Amino acid sequence: MSRLEIKKTYKIYIGGKFPRTESGRFYNPKGVDVNVCLSSRKDFRNAVVAARSAQSEWAGRSAYNRSQILYRIAEIMEGRRAQFISELELQGLTKKQAEEEINATIDRWVYYAGWCDKYQQIFSSVNPVASNHFNFSILEPMGVVASTAPEESSLLGISTIIATAIAGGNSVITIASESLPLCSVTLAEVLNDSDVPGGVVNILTGSKDELLPHIVQHMDVNALVYCGSDKKVINELKEKSAENLKRILHYTSGKILSEDGESPYYLKSLNEVKTTWHPIEKVGAAGSSY
Numbered sequence: 203m204s205r206l207e208i209k210k211t212y213k214i215y216i217g218g219k220f221p222r223t224e225s226g227r228f229y230n231p232k233g234v235d236v237n238v239c240l241s242s243r244k245d246f247r248n249a250v251v252a253a254r255s256a257q258s259e260w261a262g263r264s265a266y267n268r269s270q271i272l273y274r275i276a277e278i279m280e281g282r283r284a285q286f287i288s289e290l291e292l293q294g295l296t297k298k299q300a301e302e303e304i305n306a307t308i309d310r311w312v313y314y315a316g317w318c319d320k321y322q323q324i325f326s327s328v329n330p331v332a333s334n335h336f337n338f339s340i341l342e343p344m345g346v347v348a349s350t351a352p353e354e355s356s357l358l359g360i361s362t363i364i365a366t367a368i369a370g371g372n373s374v375i376t377i378a379s380e381s382l383p384l385c386s387v388t389l390a391e392v393l394n395d396s397d398v399p400g401g402v403v404n405i406l407t408g409s410k411d412e413l414l415p416h417i418v419q420h421m422d423v424n425a426l427v428y429c430g431s432d433k434k435v436i437n438e439l440k441e442k443s444a445e446n447l448k449r450i451l452h453y454t455s456g457k458i459l460s461e462d463g464e465s466p467y468y469l470k471s472l473n474e475v476k477t478t479w480h481p482i483e484k485v486g487a488a489g490s491s492y
Contacts, residue, residue, distance in 0.1 A: 212238045212383065214245060214407055215390035217252030218400020224248075229408070231381055234292060238383050241408035243416045246375065249404035250422050253346045253373035256401030261343045261371035265319035272315035272369060274396045276308050282392065286357060289384040293356055307358045313464045314365040321370070321466045329477070336480040341473035343371035344449065348417045349427035350410050352455040356382035360389065362458050363427060364403055366468040375404045375423075383407045418442045418450075425449040425472060429458060 213220040227240035239245075260268075279286065283304055290300035322341060329337040347367045352359030356379055367374040378386035390405045406413070410430075418426055418439050426448055428439060436452055443450050451471055457463060 209236065212236055212387045212407065214239045214241055215387070215394070215403070215405040216245065216249045216401075217256075217404065218394060220390070220394075223408075227408075231293070231383060233294065234384065236384065238387075238407050241377075241406040241413065243413070245406055246413055246416055247420070249375040249406060250346060250348075250420060252401035253375055253404055254422055256399050257343070257345055257371075257373040260368070260373060260399060260402045263371075265322070268369060268371070269315045269318035271397045272311055272318060272365060275392060275398070276311035276315065278392045278395055279304070279308050279311065279389075282388070285388060286385055289388060290356060293382050293384055303355070303358050307361045310358065310362055310464060311365055314369045314469075317466050317469060318369045321469045324466060325470050325473075331479075334482045336482060337477065338480075339475050339477045341370070341470065342476045344472055344474055345372060345424040346375070346422060347372045347425045347427060347472055348375045348377075348420075348423045350377045350414070350429050351379050351386065352429040352453075352458055353379050353381060353410075354455050355379060355459055357385040357389065358463075359429065359455065359458055360386050360405070362463045362468075363429065363453075364389075364393075367427075367472055368398070368402055370469045370473050372425075372472055373402045373404075375406065375417075377410050377413055377417075378405055378407045380407075380409060414439065415442070418448065419446070421446050423448060425451060427451045427453060427472075429453045429455055431455070 213222055223239040223241050224244045225242040228237040229240045231238060286304045287300040290303055291297060326340040329339055331337045349363045351363055360376055360378055363376055364374055386405055393403050417423060419442060439450050
């Protein structure tokens, strides 16, 4: 008997769940016969609530535990290589290009898994001071990070953006590549199957141009990572972020998608420096403290 193939529904990922966009809208990526959710402002606001609720618990986990979870993501992706390759080919890559992208993506998750419990040793310090104090500087996560994935990449770009944010204890909302969104939704399924708590990673599909004005003006988003080359957009984001002191980071696709995308400085850029002063107790000649 002939049967109808069950086609995949490409939904968004918010708070550890796969809802359809509240607007009911969808779009068809060029050259691909699938429906993909066209996320709305309300979807983004829901994602911020989920990200904020999950962030403190995620940041409170040990660095070693976060490292284990990122490595687990790489393990699951390795087991679903065939599915990712199929989707990458569906979006226009050759089989060789698809294999290269999935290999680079898995390796990148492993790379940042290795940095989770090491970057503090590199960037933290005990500072010399001219008073009777100890002075320590350590890194702390910014909080909720919104980001846009590189448009030229379906998988490696969004994976790099997410990994650099969550490795340091942030929660993240990422807008997937508008023209190449398929692997981003499958990546959300991998994250859901791993031990990443719901809300730590939220993935939306749709129009960056529509969502960016709402992202940069949202008062509960601490940083925005923009991957793109439109200088007009970059300037507008910097201007509008001045109203709420949101940090704007601009990453070029060329660096993110090359070997330069592997660097602990991406983790550092999404952390704040916290400096603590602690007085030193003095001991007098007779052994009394003062």
